[in-house]
Amino acid sequence: MRFMIIVKASADSEAGAMPDETLLDAMAKYHEDLAQAGVLLDGSGLQPSAKGWRIRYAGGKRTVIDGPFAETKELIAGYTLIQTRSREEALEWTRRFPAPHGDGEAEIEVRQMFELDDFTPSASIDRFRTMGIGEAGPR
Template identity: 45%
Template sequence: MQVMVLVKATVDSERGFVATPDAMAAMGRFNDELRAAGILRFADGLKPSSSGKRVAFDGAERTVIDGPFAATGELVAGFWLWEVKDMDEAVAWVKRCPNPMPGPSEIEIRPFYEADDLTS
């Protein structure tokens, strides 16, 4: 089962904070554990939404919207792509993750569609 693990944005991540060396080292060790377990496929952080753009679709029209975007808690600050046996395994790994932000934060796990999902 493939899942995308989304680190939700916070006020700090939208300000473009730089993690402490200890926090970076802790996340590096966690990523090393994921690699060693054969789970990690890809991971990266995202710049604040002020660096981004959205394209809104309405029929044939396209409207470009410059960041920053509102609703910080609905934005994504970083992600992993994992290959796990099931959602329970993904949850167990996320529970082991160091807090990705200096304060309260959330991580969301979303499964990818698989071939069986599309043929039923």
């Protein structure tokens, strides 16, 4: 089972402030523990939304909307992907996640990812399998 740990943005992360050394150290330790346990798949911080864009789909058209985006609390500052044997194991790992904004108020969101086996078999799903997309590796 794969899970994405989503770190919500803050005004500071949207302003481009880098985490302090204490937080970087805590994040490094946490990710080392994940790696040693064999559950870490990926993880990274994201640049502020001012450096990004969105694509809006409406009426068969695509419109590019450049950042920054207004609702900071709805934005993502970073993520970690883990693979565990169960929801309970993922919950235990996420309880250990370092406070992403130090002593300030923060929130992480955890979402289980779809696996290709969750979908009805089809030629399209086989194409994703061929690319190695959407499948958990051995655990």
